[in-house]
Amino acid sequence: MRILITGVCGFAGSTLARELAARGHTVSGCDNFIRPGSETNRELAARLHLSERTVCRRLEGVYAKLHLPDRLQAAVYAVVHRLVTPGEEASNLREVM
Numbered sequence: 001m002r003i004l005i006t007g008v009c010g011f012a013g014s015t016l017a018r019e020l021a022a023r024g025h026t027v028s029g030c031d032n033f034i035r036p037g038s039e040t041n042r043e044l045a046a047r048l049h050l051s052e053r054t055v056c057r058r059l060e061g062v063y064a065k066l067h068l069p070d071r072l073q074a075a076v077y078a079v080v081h082r083l084v085t086p087g088e089e090a091s092n093l094r095e096v097m
Contacts, residue, residue: 002065005029006083028065030083 003020007013008029021027041059045052059071068074077083 002026003028004066004078004081004083006078007031026065028062030078 003025005013005017005020005027006029008017008031013029013031017027017029039047041055042052044050045055048055063070063074066074066077068077
C-alpha cells in the first residue's frame with residue numbers, strides 16, 4: 001500500500017513512517033519545510049544546506065511516486081486528499097526512506 005504521512009519529521013510521524021515501511025508499505029511524507037510559492041528550490045537548498053540539484057532530485061522522486069508533475073499538483077493533491085486544510089501553512093512532499 002502507498003501511504004503519505006503529514007508531519008513526518010516529528011517524533012510521531014517518523015515513528016509511524018518507520019513502522020509502516022517495516023510492514024512493507026511504500027511510505028512518503030509531508031512536512032512544512034517548503035511553502036509552495038514562497039520558497040524556491042534554491043532558497044530551500046540554502047536553508048537545508050543541500051545542493052539545489054539534490055532538492056530537485058528529491059522532489060522529482062516524490063512527485064514520480066505520486067504520479068504528479070510538479071509542486072503545484074502536489075499541493076492540490078494534499079488538499080484533495082485532506083492531508084492539509086486550505087488556509088493552513090502549505091506543505092510539500094519529502095521522501096522518508
